[in-house]
Amino acid sequence: MMFLCKLLNLSALLLILVPLIISLPHPHHDVHKRSSFFDIDCKGVFNKSIFFRLDRICEDCYSLFREVELHSLCKESCFTTDYFVGCVEALKLEEDWEKFDKWREILGKK
Numbered sequence: 001m002m003f004l005c006k007l008l009n010l011s012a013l014l015l016i017l018v019p020l021i022i023s024l025p026h027p028h029h030d031v032h033k034r035s036s037f038f039d040i041d042c043k044g045v046f047n048k049s050i051f052f053r054l055d056r057i058c059e060d061c062y063s064l065f066r067e068v069e070l071h072s073l074c075k076e077s078c079f080t081t082d083y084f085v086g087c088v089e090a091l092k093l094e095e096d097w098e099k100f101d102k103w104r105e106i107l108g109k110k
């Protein structure tokens, strides 16, 4: 009986603790939080699918190098820095460069 009581207590505790632990701010959370269109200074037209495709390049680039700074530099000024270009090259996506360049223009209105 005592044992059962303890077991029930324990599971009740777990039920409370687990969601708490999951919702705790994770040190790497900021990196994966997608920055918004305006955060990175885009002045053109917001097109969600384009934005997320370009954003994805920076995410993949971050996964490749594990360099937090690179992640934000890649997105800086609406994906117009050399870091973005470097990421496209590192990910071997140069074939689609024309498309990316057009997309940057739509979003950023260079």
Ligand SMILES: *[C@@H]1O[C@H](CO)[C@@H](O)[C@H](O)[C@H]1NC(C)=O
Pocket (backbone or CB within 6 Å): 047, 048, 049, 050
């Ligand atoms: C976003 O861009 C894509 C690719 O250029 C285009 O096909 C789509 O119609 C655009 N969506 C909006 C809402 O403008």
